[in-house]
Amino acid sequence: MTTPTDDGHAPAIALQERRLEPEASDTLIDIEVNESPMPAPAPSAGTLFLACSLILVAFNLRTIFPSLGALLPELKAALNLSSHLASWVTTLPVLCLGLFAPLAPWLARRIGAERTIFCLMIALSVGVALRGAGGLTGLLCGSVLAGAAIAIINVLLPGLIKRDFPHATGVMAGLYAMALLGGAATAAGATMPLEMALGGEWTQALSLWCVPAAIACACWFFQLPRGAAIRRIATPRVRGLWRCPLAWQLTAFMVLQSMYSFTVFGWLAPFLRDRGIPAVDTSLIVSVSILLQTAACLAAPIIATRLPNQSWFNMVVVTLTVVGFIGCLAAPLHSVWFWAGVQGVGQGALTSIAMAMIVLRSGDAHVAAELSGMVQGVGYGLGASGPLLVGLLYEPGGGYARVGGFLVAVGLALLCFGYLSGRQRLVSVKVEPAEGLDPIVIA
Incomplete structure (x- = not known):
């Protein structure tokens, strides 16, 4: 049975064949610079270690955001920052997620996705350490370095899931998103106690988050391909993705959920x-x-993949996210715990389903890699405007009417694009064969 494309019609002959369940031999366009032919599936112990390594890497991809938000008042006082400059400080690493994401396919084709991730985990560790050194200059430079590393890794990991876990994409997508937010939760809850334990040294409290990043880097070392030579094989080129309406609906969904997600990381603590x-x-x-x-991250993709489509599921989790956040801003203080819980369940499900939709709306790993680059590159780039605008609209001690109005408007747009992108369709693309490539050597 032929699956309809985003325009509702059967695909033309020129379009790639679509498969709701990818074959085990599917390779990833971002990773196809690795050995050829693809190695046989790893034994169960190797697969488990790969999954654990991937989750540990994901754990470190969000710690830089809530750790900064937790210490923002102290940071503003120590560095004498205005509210507007503080908004830019919180926005800068988010902006990097969009600016550097397009480099992911090029880097992976040059040295391999596994090597790319390893090198960038080193950069992430250095960037996180640098944020606590050198005052404002160190904070800004470290934020750029860490944000750039996270941006590229963000693009590569969904394709790895599509390639290496073809029969468990829902579970792995949930674990991946759960690890992202688990790292964020740990940073949000532990940064302030760390700062107090260190005698008010906010710089050291920020820098210490380089330790789990370095541990993840050490574990990922064992995923590097063995041998110095990398065979670059001919891979198909995905065309027409940027003209596909469904791809843009997914991108808009990611833009809007990113606005909410990074606003929570950067501003919920200062607001409270x-x-x-x-x-x-x-x-x-x-x-x-x-x-x-x-918890919601793990459950949401598993539930969503069992539904005939995800439209109404998306609308429910968007509603929980928006209502919970507004409750944190406006409800009586004794009820903040409840509204923060509602917001957490909604935001977790929203984040994971936005990531899972990249896989669910892709016919194979080639398309998943290209769609991941588009959705995350544009999504995080424009999503960075969320915490920036919230910071500009926010008046300390002056109420949250303007912030609340902005968040409601974003929520209404999320409802619209969540419904549109949740329909059971696959992105329409044209696949063209690529010319053969010569091997390259990695010293």
């Missing part, structure tokens, strides 16, 4: 502290909210 909640209690509230996100 401004409402009069003590700093340690604020850290616990935000941490528990993000922990609930991790």
Whole structure:
């Protein structure tokens, strides 16, 4: 039975053949610079270690955002930052997610995806350490380096899931998103106690998050292909993705959910502290909210993949996200725990389904890699405007009417694109064969 494309018609002959379940031999366009032919499937122990290594890498891809938000008042006072400059400081690493994501396919074709991830985990570790050194200059430079590393790894990991876990994409997508938010929750809850334990040294509290990044880097070392030579094989070229309406609907969905996600990481703690909640209690509230996100992240893709389509599921999780966040801003203080929990469940499900939709709307791993680059590159690039605009609209001590109005508007747009992108379709693309490539040697 032929699966309809995003325009509702059967695909033309020129379009790639679509498969809802990818073959085990599918390779990933971002990874196809690796050995040829593809190695046989790893034994179960190797597959488990690969899954654990991938999850550990994912754990470190969000720690830089809530750790900064938790210490933002202290950072503003120590560096004498205005509210507008503080908005740019919180936005800069998010902006890097969009600016550097397009480099992922090129880097992976040159040295291999596994090597690319390893090198960038080193860069991430250095960038996180640098954020706590050198005052404002170190903070900005470290944020750029860490944000660039995260941007490229973000693009490569969904394709790895599509290639190496073809029969468990829903579970792995959920674990991946859960690890992202598990790292964020840990950073949100532990950064303030670390700062207090270190005698008020916010610089050291930020820098210490380089330790789990370095551990993940060490574990990923064992995923590097053995041998110095990399055979670059001919791979198909995916054409027409940027003209596909469904691809743009998925991208808009990612843009809007990114606005919410990074606003929570960067601004929820300062908002709650401004409402009069003590700093340690604020850290616990935000941490528990993000922990609930991790549970929802695991469950959401598993539920969504069993539905005939994801439209109404998307609308439900968007509603929980928006209502919960507005409750945190406007509801009585004694109910903030409840609304933070509602927001956490909604945001976690929203984040994971936005990532899972890249896989669900792709016919194979080639398309998943290209779609991942488009959705995450544009999504995170424009999504960076969310925390920036929230920071510009926010008036300390002046209420949250403008911030709340903006978040409601974003939520309404999320409902629209969540419904459109949730329909059971695959992106329409044209696949063209590529010319053969010569081997390259990695010293």
